[in-house]
Amino acid sequence: MLQPLAERLRPHTLDDYVGQSHLVGQGSILRRMIDSGHIASFILWGPPGVGKTTLARIIANTTNSKFHTLSAVTSGVKEVREVIDQCRKAASGMFAQGRPILFIDEIHRFSKSQQDSLLGAVEDGTVTLIGATTENPSFEVIRPLLSRAQVYTLKPLEEADLQTLLDRAVSRDTVLSTREVKIEETTALFRYSGGDARKLLNILDLLEQSAGANEPIVINDQIVTERLQNNPQAYDKGGEMHYDIISAFIKSVRGSDPDAAVYWLARMIVGGEDPEFIARRLVILAAEDIGLANPNALLLANATYDAIMKIGMPEGRIPLSECTIYLATSQKSNSAYMAINKALAEVGQSGNQPVPLHLRNAPTALMKKLGYGQNYRYAHDYPGHFVRQQFLPDALRTARFYVPADNPSEATIKSRQESRWGSDQ
Numbered sequence: 001m002l003q004p005l006a007e008r009l010r011p012h013t014l015d016d017y018v019g020q021s022h023l024v025g026q027g028s029i030l031r032r033m034i035d036s037g038h039i040a041s042f043i044l045w046g047p048p049g050v051g052k053t054t055l056a057r058i059i060a061n062t063t064n065s066k067f068h069t070l071s072a073v074t075s076g077v078k079e080v081r082e083v084i085d086q087c088r089k090a091a092s093g094m095f096a097q098g099r100p101i102l103f104i105d106e107i108h109r110f111s112k113s114q115q116d117s118l119l120g121a122v123e124d125g126t127v128t129l130i131g132a133t134t135e136n137p138s139f140e141v142i143r144p145l146l147s148r149a150q151v152y153t154l155k156p157l158e159e160a161d162l163q164t165l166l167d168r169a170v171s172r173d174t175v176l177s178t179r180e181v182k183i184e185e186t187t188a189l190f191r192y193s194g195g196d197a198r199k200l201l202n203i204l205d206l207l208e209q210s211a212g213a214n215e216p217i218v219i220n221d222q223i224v225t226e227r228l229q230n231n232p233q234a235y236d237k238g239g240e241m242h243y244d245i246i247s248a249f250i251k252s253v254r255g256s257d258p259d260a261a262v263y264w265l266a267r268m269i270v271g272g273e274d275p276e277f278i279a280r281r282l283v284i285l286a287a288e289d290i291g292l293a294n295p296n297a298l299l300l301a302n303a304t305y306d307a308i309m310k311i312g313m314p315e316g317r318i319p320l321s322e323c324t325i326y327l328a329t330s331q332k333s334n335s336a337y338m339a340i341n342k343a344l345a346e347v348g349q350s351g352n353q354p355v356p357l358h359l360r361n362a363p364t365a366l367m368k369k370l371g372y373g374q375n376y377r378y379a380h381d382y383p384g385h386f387v388r389q390q391f392l393p394d395a396l397r398t399a400r401f402y403v404p405a406d407n408p409s410e411a412t413i414k415s416r417q418e419s420r421w422g423s424d425q
Contacts (some may be wrong), residue, residue: 005208006201008173010054012061018168018197019161020051020154030055030152037063039101041122043131043141046154049196052132058101059130066100072109077117084121099128107131108140115142116317122148156195162186165197170202176208180216188221192228203228243252245271246281249324254289258328265324275316279305282323293333293407300326333405342401353393386420 011017014024014034023030029233033039039059044052060067068083083420087100102121121127122145129149133140137151157165163186170181193200204219206227211217245267252260268278281299286301304323308316362372390397404410404417 002175004202005169005173005175006198008175009169009201010057012058014058014062017051017054017058018164019157020055022384023152024055034059034062037065037366039065039099039128039130041129041149043107043129043133043137043146043149043151044154045133045137045151047156048134049198049200050154051197052154053105056105056132059101060103063101065128067103068100069103069105071103072106072114075104077114080114080117083414084117084126087127089119096234099125102127102302102375103130103132105132108133108135108137108414112142115145119144119148131252141344157193157197157200158188158195162190162193162195162197162200165174165200166204169201176204176217179208179211182216182218184218184220186219188224192224249278250285252283253285253324253328254332256328256332258325259313261324261328262321269313269317275308275320276305276315278368279308279323282320282327285327288337289332289334290327291333291336291405293331293405293409293415295409297327297330298409308348333407333409333410335403335405335410339402346396346399346401347386350395353395356390356393358389359391388421 010113014031022028024034025031030042032168046052056069060069066087068087070079070083083102087102100176103119104118105193107115118129122129129145131137131141137146166183166189168177170183189200189203192203203224207219207223208217210227245264249261249264249268252264260402265278269275283298283301283305284298290297296311300323304319307319311319357371358374358376360367360372361372362368366371379390381387392399404414
């Protein structure tokens with residue numbers, strides 16, 4: 001059975017490895033480590049198709065150490081312990097070589113207990129750990145393991161790297177090298193690849209298989225687009241890209257850039273993000289970043305959430321877009337957000353301060369006798385429905401948590417409060 005093109009072209013030496021020059025170029029850290037044969041524990045972090053597993057296999061081919069491979073998808077604590085036991089037995093034998101290497105693909109899928117099972121062997125040098133992950137190790141790998149393994153970040157392949165792969169596939173592959181290949185345009189091919197070597201080679205596989213046996217394989221933007229039909233966006237709803245894109249969306253709205261905000265909104269929609277999640281973020285944005293500068297923002301965000309729950313997608317994209325643009329172009333204020341944070345910090349520091357007696361209810365005669373509710377002044381009995389009196393606990397009577405921001409709406413609030421309480425407000 002013929003292997004996929006990506007597997008047929010998988011490099012076996014660093015000289016054939018494409019991309020990641022910051023890690024494997026001449027004089028780089030991993031290059032020196034591999035050339036010396038002294039491999040320290042490390043974790044390779046990067047998106048799919050950028051060479052993590054390939055790099056581990058190259059190490060397996062070039063090192064004199066025993067190389068063990070586990071997949072976090074199919075392996076558990078039992079398999080990990082079995083490999084570690086094998087390594088300990090081998091290390092005590094007469095013909096022990098260098099420190100064994102344990103490669104764990106998709107290490108982020110290991111639970112905490114599974115990762116814990118690795119600690120002792122990595123700590124005492126029984127094995128050298130090489131992990132590969134598409135998720136941020138800061139969130140997915142336990143801290144004790146991170147302290148024992150350096151993290152190296154792999155980047156999406158650049159256009160020059162993709163061109164190298166394309167040229168290599170056409171000239172070296174056992175199938176493509178026997179066919180007539182006409183490369184007319186590569187813009188769509190590289191765009192659909194998205195910096196992913198495997199995806200590029202899979203597209204080439206598709207183009208080869210869809211061309212007639214006696215016809216040339218033509219590569220241009222129109223043919224690539226027609227063969228693929230649509231652009232499967234890279235978006236992992238449970239992974240780091242989910243957090244990166246929602247972060248970019250929030251910061252674009254906060255930064256008053258409607259074009260960027262709508263772009264990131266589109267990325268989430270195309271990627272299949274839950275529209276209810278997006279709508280919830282808009283409600284939070286309306287209160288946190290627009291706030292009292294434009295209280296209508298929260299009303300619109302709530303209406304958007306209700307609309308999403310009623311009509312769903314794809315029509316829901318329209319109120320989502322409307323609300324996103326409205327929030328992005330609105331006046332901004334985080335004064336309500338800052339006020340509650342200050343108040344929470346004060347409560348955490350000063351504890352449960354007693355409620356002043358005049359603010360307490362007095363439903364019983366005893367409470368009235370003790371002074372509950374005494375001297376409380378009912379605001380509506382006074383001109384302008386306001387009368388000055390103390391509402392904070394005695395120890396915090398001069399504390400200020402809300403500071404009006406510099407916008408027209410809160411300028412009115414500030415003026416009104418100063419007329420009531422004086423300039424200290």
